[in-house]
Amino acid sequence: MDLRRFLRTCQSLVRGAFVAAFLQTSLSLAAPELPELSVEAEGSNSVAVGGDLPCTLVVRNTGKAAAKGVLVTDRVPAGLGGAREIPFAVGDLAPGESRTLRVTLKGAERGRHCHVAVATASNAPTVQDEACVTVVRPSLRLTVSQGAQEQVVGRDARALISVVNDGDVLHEGMTLTVEVPEPVEVASAPGATVVGRVVTWTLAPLKPGASSEVPLVMTSSRIGSWCGKVRVVAPGGLVGVAEVCPVWKGLGGLLVEFVDVADPVPVGGEVGYSLHIRNQGTADLTHLNVSVDLDAETDPGSSPQGTIAGKKIKFPPLPKLEVGKSVSFSLTGKAVSAGNAYQKATVTADGFKDPVEETEVTTVY
Numbered sequence: 277m278d279l280r281r282f283l284r285t286c287q288s289l290v291r292g293a294f295v296a297a298f299l300q301t302s303l304s305l306a307a308p309e310l311p312e313l314s315v316e317a318e319g320s321n322s323v324a325v326g327g328d329l330p331c332t333l334v335v336r337n338t339g340k341a342a343a344k345g346v347l348v349t350d351r352v353p354a355g356l357g358g359a360r361e362i363p364f365a366v367g368d369l370a371p372g373e374s375r376t377l378r379v380t381l382k383g384a385e386r387g388r389h390c391h392v393a394v395a396t397a398s399n400a401p402t403v404q405d406e407a408c409v410t411v412v413r414p415s416l417r418l419t420v421s422q423g424a425q426e427q428v429v430g431r432d433a434r435a436l437i438s439v440v441n442d443g444d445v446l447h448e449g450m451t452l453t454v455e456v457p458e459p460v461e462v463a464s465a466p467g468a469t470v471v472g473r474v475v476t477w478t479l480a481p482l483k484p485g486a487s488s489e490v491p492l493v494m495t496s497s498r499i500g501s502w503c504g505k506v507r508v509v510a511p512g513g514l515v516g517v518a519e520v521c522p523v524w525k526g527l528g529g530l531l532v533e534f535v536d537v538a539d540p541v542p543v544g545g546e547v548g549y550s551l552h553i554r555n556q557g558t559a560d561l562t563h564l565n566v567s568v569d570l571d572a573e574t575d576p577g578s579s580p581q582g583t584i585a586g587k588k589i590k591f592p593p594l595p596k597l598e599v600g601k602s603v604s605f606s607l608t609g610k611a612v613s614a615g616n617a618y619q620k621a622t623v624t625a626d627g628f629k630d631p632v633e634e635t636e637v638t639t640v641y
Contacts, residue, residue, distance in 0.1 A: 312339030315348060315395035317407035323383040325413045329356065333377040333393045337369035343397040344368055350379055355389035355411055357382035383411040415443030418508050418516035426523045429499055429558050432463050433522035435492045439508050441482040447510045450479040454492060454520065457502035464493035492520065499526045499559060526559030526599065532634040534621035540639035541611045547574060547638055551621050554602035562626045564594035570609055573617035573640045577608035611640040
């Protein structure tokens with residue numbers, strides 16, 4: 277390439293660079309400075325049914341000119357407290373300026389719900405941002421099942437306490453307590469700590485749908501039913517309550533003693549009898565009926581309490597014979613013929629399927 281051609285090439289390159297720089301400067305000078313909005317919806321991604329959900333809406337002007345008449349509207353679905361629009365009149369935003377707005381929604385329906393923040397200005401394009409929230413239902417179900425509805429005094433009453441996570445969230449750090457009433461003693465509570473009359477278990481974490489069961493064995497030396505308070509508590513204030521109400525019953529123990537005063541007895545002589553009835557059980561005896569039947573060798577004489585009809589002496593009915601109490605009856609008879617006279621006392625009471633009989637043999641000669 278000769279020198280002349282080289283100089284022309286250089287002039288051409290310089291001229292092109294100058295033109296390009298000129299055009300770029302011209303375009304820059306011609307482009308207007310405009311506002312540009314951005315909006316962000318922020319807050320927790322989950323809330324319990326009925327719980328409050330604090331949210332923030334942040335609107336910014338990222339442009340180079342003031343945004344005029346800025347309006348932010350939060351469009352809320354029904355699941356977050358009712359379908360509605362919540363407007364915020366922001367006004368003008370200078371370049372780089374932002375505004376933080378606060379709104380509290382509420383978890384109304386289980387499921388995933390999204391609210392949308394929309395920002396508008398009279399001189400800027402509309403922008404929006406969506407925030408989605410899962411509304412959950414924390415729940416615990418507490419049940420108590422008893423092995424037998426009634427148990428005899430002194431025997432163990434067994435209960436199985438069940439805690440079920442029938443909600444949507446994991447429960448950790450739960451405690452289960454039973455307050456045992458005064459006449460009841462704890463016989464066994466595997467895995468629990470017993471302090472005084474309070475039994476406490478610390479439960480393992482429960483996933484939704486999972487359950488935990490603990491056994492409790494109690495005993496009592498007294499007749500009756502006493503209810504203990506059962507309570508499960510999860511962090512966050514969730515509480516479940518129930519009762520365990522074992523029933524201890526007593527058993528009546530019927531002792532019948534029937535004896536003659538003298539034995540043997542000559543024909544024509546008088547023979548006396550004593551009938552003694554005692555409740556040696558742990559429950560009252562009710563509706564007792566007492567009678568004595570004399571054998572052929574003796575005839576009835578007299579009785580201060582009974583009524584005589586033929587060879588039978590009937591005593592007044594006893595509505596109740598309390599635990600540890602006793603009652604006595606007496607009667608006399610006359611020996612009329614020689615032989616072995618089998619005299620029979622009969623007692624009936626509620627709870628005994630057959631009569632209780634006691635026989636006394638008197639020899640008549």
